[in-house]
Amino acid sequence: MKENVIILGGGIAGMEAARQLLLLGERPVIVERADHLGGHVADWHRLFPDKSPAEDLLEGLRPGLEGAEIHLGTTVSSLNALKDGYNLTLSDGSKLHGRALLFATGFELFAAERKEEYGYGIYNQVITNRDLERWFNTGKDSRLSGRPLSKIGFVHCVGSRDLKAGNPQCSKVCCMTAIKQAIELKERFPFAEVYCFYMDLRLFGKKYEDFYIGAQRDWGIHFIRGRVSEVAETLDGRVVVKAEDTLSGRPLKVSLDLLVLMAGMLPNPSATALARQIRLDVDDDGFLRSRDNLAGIIASNRPGVFYAGACTGTKTVPETLAEARSAALAIHNYLQDAK
Amino acid sequence: MTDFGYTLSRSSTVNLDEADRSLWLRLEKLEPDLRLCMACGSCSASCTAAELGGMSLRKVILDLDRGRDPAPIVSACMLCGKCSMVCPRGINTRHLILSLCRIYEKK
Ligand SMILES: Cc1cc2nc3c(=O)[nH]c(=O)nc-3n(C[C@H](O)[C@H](O)[C@H](O)COP(=O)(O)OP(=O)(O)OC[C@H]3O[C@@H](n4cnc5c(N)ncnc54)[C@H](O)[C@@H]3O)c2cc1C
Ligand code: SF4
Ligand code: SF4
Ligand code: SF4
Numbered sequence: 001m002k003e004n005v006i007i008l009g010g011g012i013a014g015m016e017a018a019r020q021l022l023l024l025g026e027r028p029v030i031v032e033r034a035d036h037l038g039g040h041v042a043d044w045h046r047l048f049p050d051k052s053p054a055e056d057l058l059e060g061l062r063p064g065l066e067g068a069e070i071h072l073g074t075t076v077s078s079l080n081a082l083k084d085g086y087n088l089t090l091s092d093g094s095k096l097h098g099r100a101l102l103f104a105t106g107f108e109l110f111a112a113e114r115k116e117e118y119g120y121g122i123y124n125q126v127i128t129n130r131d132l133e134r135w136f137n138t139g140k141d142s143r144l145s146g147r148p149l150s151k152i153g154f155v156h157c158v159g160s161r162d163l164k165a166g167n168p169q170c171s172k173v174c175c176m177t178a179i180k181q182a183i184e185l186k187e188r189f190p191f192a193e194v195y196c197f198y199m200d201l202r203l204f205g206k207k208y209e210d211f212y213i214g215a216q217r218d219w220g221i222h223f224i225r226g227r228v229s230e231v232a233e234t235l236d237g238r239v240v241v242k243a244e245d246t247l248s249g250r251p252l253k254v255s256l257d258l259l260v261l262m263a264g265m266l267p268n269p270s271a272t273a274l275a276r277q278i279r280l281d282v283d284d285d286g287f288l289r290s291r292d293n294l295a296g297i298i299a300s301n302r303p304g305v306f307y308a309g310a311c312t313g314t315k316t317v318p319e320t321l322a323e324a325r326s327a328a329l330a331i332h333n334y335l336q337d338a339k
Numbered sequence: 340m341t342d343f344g345y346t347l348s349r350s351s352t353v354n355l356d357e358a359d360r361s362l363w364l365r366l367e368k369l370e371p372d373l374r375l376c377m378a379c380g381s382c383s384a385s386c387t388a389a390e391l392g393g394m395s396l397r398k399v400i401l402d403l404d405r406g407r408d409p410a411p412i413v414s415a416c417m418l419c420g421k422c423s424m425v426c427p428r429g430i431n432t433r434h435l436i437l438s439l440c441r442i443y444e445k446k
Contacts, residue, residue: 117425161377163429199379229384229425244380244389249398251389 002027004069005331006088006098008076008274011039012061012317013309013324014104019064020328026335029069029096031076031088033270037062039106040310045136047317048180049207057317075270079277085304086278099338100304100331103280103288104324105271107310110159110167110263118155118261119231125239125256126231128158128263129174132181144258149189153241153256154178155228156198160264169285171264172314175202178262179211179221186219195222195254197243205316226252231259265314280305287313298327306331358406362442366403369438375428376400382422382432388415396422396432399439413439 005021007014010032018028036042037058044054075091085099112120112128119126124143127135135141156178160171175198182194196215201223203212215221226243234240238255245252267286275282281289281301290312291299298307308327309320367373376397383395392415402409413436420433 157427162427164425164427168428199377225380226384227379227381227427229381242384244383244395244397246378246380246383246397249395251384 003085003100003335004029004096004098005100005102005335006031006086006096007102007104008271009039009104009106009309009311010034010037010070010072011104011106011309011320012041012057013039013106013311013320014102015058015061015065016321016324017102017104017308017328017331018068019061020325021331022064022067024328024332026328026332027069029071029098030065031071031074031090031096033073033075035073037065037070037072040109041317043130043137044133046180046184048176048211049205051180076274079274081278081302100306100334102306102308102327102331103271103275103300103311104308105268105274105311107265107287107314108268110165110266112158112261112263115158115162115165115261117230118158118228118259119233119239120261123231123233123239125233125237126259126261128261129177129181130263132185132260136184147257149185149257150192151238151254151256152182152185152189152192152194152258152260153228153254154182154194154196154260154262155241156196156201156262157227158261158263159266160262161199167264167266169264169314170202171262172202172204173316174262174264176205176208176211178260179203179215181260182221183211183215183219186221193222194219195224195256197224197226197228197241199225199227224252265310268311271311278302278305283312285313287311298323298330304334306334353405355405360404360406362408363403363406365442366435366439369442370431370435372428372430373400373403373435375430377428379427381425381427385421385425386416387419387421388417392416396436399436409439410443413443 005026005028007030010030021028041054047054076088078089080087086101088096159165226246228243230242231239240255242253283289288311290297306327308324380397383389383397386394388394394415399409422432426432
């Protein structure tokens with residue numbers, strides 16, 4: 001009988017890897033802690049750079065999972081390395097053995113309430129990138145309903161590039177997400193003024209710069225180069241945002257109906273805890289450490305353990321999918337060689 | 340000389356060939372974190388002496404880097420330390436300003 005390939009995490013990395021492993025004739029087993037597959041992407045509405053529905057992407061991955069063993073609402077209680085693979089005890093008490101193990105445990109979104117000066121969880125006018133995606137999906141958010149939105153702000157780098165928040169790294173997807181969401185709000189509220197507060201704009205990918213140009217030319221979105229220092233509520237139910245307008249060199253303030261915080265991508269602590277149980281290297285940024293960052297991104301420091309997606313660092317969807325395919329092939333080759 | 344109705348003013352070009360960066364170099368020895376500034380403006384935005392006094396640590400650091408003397412701006416600083424709480428690069432900004440003031444004192 002085929003040996004199990006255990007996939008920790010059923011986000012798009014885990015789903016795509018399982019799909020490819022099935023095509024290669026292997027036996028993937030997904031262990032997912034949530035009650036559904038899809039990970040963060042299941043929370044998103046439309047994806048850059050094509051503004052395609054996130055649901056379409058998941059819809060495309062699901063049929064390929066027929067035949068995979070999937071444990072939803074399940075976590076790993078213990079993980080042991082054996083001579084011939086890995087032993088897991090799951091939260092429901094069952095046991096699993098696999099010759100190969102794929103970490104597809106993804107990232108954790110920065111908890112925006114930790115940056116108290118931005119007022120998330122204190123003021124109803126302050127929401128996160130995730131809240132906005134969910135609102136686009138469900139139309140439900142008491143903070144957003146029934147209020148006119150005529151002035152809207154976006155704060156870049158919330159919990160990223162910030163030593164005080166414990167994360168000096170750039171999350172790389174949030175400049176693009178801010179511009180995408182700014183345009184999506186302009187589509188819904190054409191007369192709103194929209195301001196993006198940034199330190200640097202990092203729009204590195206295919207078609208990303210087109211979004212930036214479009215945001216300026218077609219939507220008149222304002223870009224202000226300065227990091228927001230504080231947010232406070234006003235008497236008339238708005239929030240006033242303070243920053244330095246570094247290009248004019250003067251203090252700046254503006255009152256807004258809505259402020260969207262671009263929470264960053266952080267390492268997933270539960271993945272780190274599992275990694276420690278079998279002595280996998282953790283990088284100094286807190287993500288799982290790849291064997292190297294050029295040709296060995298999906299490889300670990302242990303035989304039979306592989307990585308895909310945001311568990312090794314911030315990744316876009318296409319990067320995640322490419323790594324999942326590459327990891328599936330590497331696992332297949334590993335199992336062939338072991339025979 | 341013929342009066343043309345205007346005078347030549349000094350060029351406003353930042354001429355890096357002639358910039359005098361000695362002040363930066365002196366401060367950098369005492370405060371190596373000076374190099375970490377990414378000009379985000381958080382210090383200036385939270386500064387108690389910004390609105391009225393025109394203080395901006397971001398500008399001070401930029402001036403030093405470009406070989407301009409920031410003395411007129413620095414004089415507005417009250418050394419309250421508020422900027423140290425916000426710098427995302429973890430620069431001990433108050434201490435940095437203090438070191439700069441000490442250099443001025445020795446001059
Ligand atoms: C606000 C925002 C918007 C974005 N928009 C885009 C976009 O438009 N286009 C784009 O290309 N990219 C976008 N991204 C990036 C995209 O979300 C990631 O590339 C993608 O989510 C990575 O997938 P993943 O499967 O590696 O990780 P995740 O999506 O984090 O999935 C990990 C899965 O593993 C599960 N898991 C974690 N730990 C355990 C455990 N210990 N046991 C069991 N299960 C576990 C989780 O429940 C989850 O289901 C965006 C990111 C953010 C933050
Ligand atoms: S991608 Fe942009 S918003 Fe996100 S951390 Fe990097 S610079 Fe900041
Ligand atoms: S220490 Fe000086 S520069 Fe910093 S906030 Fe106080 S007055 Fe402003
Ligand atoms: S807060 Fe720090 S990084 Fe930002 S401009 Fe001031 S000194 Fe530079």
